[in-house]
Amino acid sequence: MDKELDKLFSEPAFSNRSGRINPSGILSPAEEVKYLDTASLELLEKSFRTWTDEAVRMDVRISRKRITLIFLLIRYTGARLGEILSIDETSMIDPDKLTVRLGFSGIDKEENGIASGSRIVEIPAFLAAELSNAFSMTENAGLKGHFFYLDPAHVRRKFYERAEACGLLREFGNPSAIRRSRAIELIRNNIPLPMVQKILGHSTSSLTSAYIDFSKEDLKQVLRNYVDKESRRKTSARNSFYGLITRINKGDIQSEVEITTYSGHKITSVITNESLERLMFREKSPATAEIKAPWVVVSKDVEEPMSSASNRLNGKVSRIIKGSITTEVVVSLSDGTDVCALVTEQGRVDLDIVEGVDVWVMFSAFSVILNAD
Structure with missing residues (x-):
């Protein structure tokens, strides 16, 4: 094999040094970690949407919509509650690029157009559309630039209420639990650990990996699946x-x-x-x-x-x-x-x-x- 190919296949992406800790889709969250699985997150999301739609008065609907969007941003970005509440939507959310800038203090030094203390996180297209619609709807409500500026205690109470409304324990409505749930959801879907670390804004990968654990049975199955896959490659499956x-x-x-x-x-x-x-x-x-x-x-x-x-x-x-x-x-x-x-x-x-x-x-x-x- 020539040197060019040899160099190509020694890269981390090929040699399995990419930080993927869940190559077989198997993962056991650490026992002490409280989190919601994807089905429960969907249930909680439905609870927020129903609660918003039930509002009759426009001012109440807007108030509930703001809290619902805070939940959705935590649910799909894994951000901290404080990061969401400090967002200036006029400069930190780009619906066209489907991104939100998190962790920006306003005084951070800019490098290559991005503040040194901030990170850019992608959001789903449907969430970007919902945000745009909400900003347009409240344009004359005096909220421009501080749509998300709400009292943290008030937001937490509403989160707990929504969790209890759909049959979940109050503690699973905690914004931190939703943040952890997003991290585990990403890892379970084979997003590399270093990437999850960057999305969450963790300073070290050890903070991210603390959410997860492998049982002895998990380890056996992960290794078995990898060896089987490796064997299939070696035996040159036809076509x-x-x-x-x-x-x-x-x-x-x-x-x-x-x-x-x-x-x-x-x-x-x-x-x-x-x-x-x-x-x-x-x-x-x-x-x-x-x-x-x-x-x-x-x-x-x-x-x-x-x-x-x-x-x-x-x-x-x-x-x-x-x-x-x-x-x-x-x-x-x-x-x-x-x-x-x-x-x-x-x-x-x-x-x-x-x-x-x-x-x-x-x-x-x-x-x-x-x-x-």
Whole structure:
């Protein structure tokens, strides 16, 4: 393997030094940590929304809406209550970029456009829209610039009331419990620990990791899942390519993503921009490319065929499983990866494809399915 590939695959994203502490989706919160699971958070959110919608008078509705939005910001950013109550919405919330700036004191030194004591946290699109609508609705209510300036004790009381209203213990309505719940929710969804640390504004990762723990059974299952996954890669599952994303060409609707495998094969896929963001693909992120057998074309050309197919790989036919109508042709690549093609038996006969001959396997970028590793 050349030096460039060697350097690429020694990066932290590949060598599992990215801080992912929950590679198998298994996690046991530390016993002393009080938190709500996602279902309970959704229940609490529904309680706040119902409470707001039940208000008849406009001034009461606005008051309740402000508290509901404070809850939603803590629930989706993991911020401290004090951070939310000190937000100046005119300068610290950007609905277009879907971001909120937290921990800004107003006197922090700016570096690269961001205050040294602050952090930028992304928020869901629906929350950004709700915030914009609320700011517009209260534009003439004298709240501009201090929409979130409310008494902390009053906010806490309303949080406790909402928790009790939906059958939860009062203590789980505590803003700190909601903040911890968001942290655990993110970690359980495989967000790297250092990233969760930055989102929460913790000074050290030990503060973040204090929320979680692994039981002996968890540890066994995590290791078993990792070893099984590693074994599947080593045995070169057919029509499956594991590697790092080495290039992303983003278009207006779809993006072209290139994966380079450990042995140097380059696989190109075209996916939607929505999928690109949902799977959080970035350059040097690990990913697996899969291709279904009917989408693979076999060519017996000696030289690389002239074709519109983005992916063209050379190998040797290692096995043929004949059928009356269709036939499976298994081609082994130089690194031992098997690519299975499903062709018509008549087509195989016409091309005289037999075991041991050199062939090319080709498939379109649109036929490659990408999975986040």
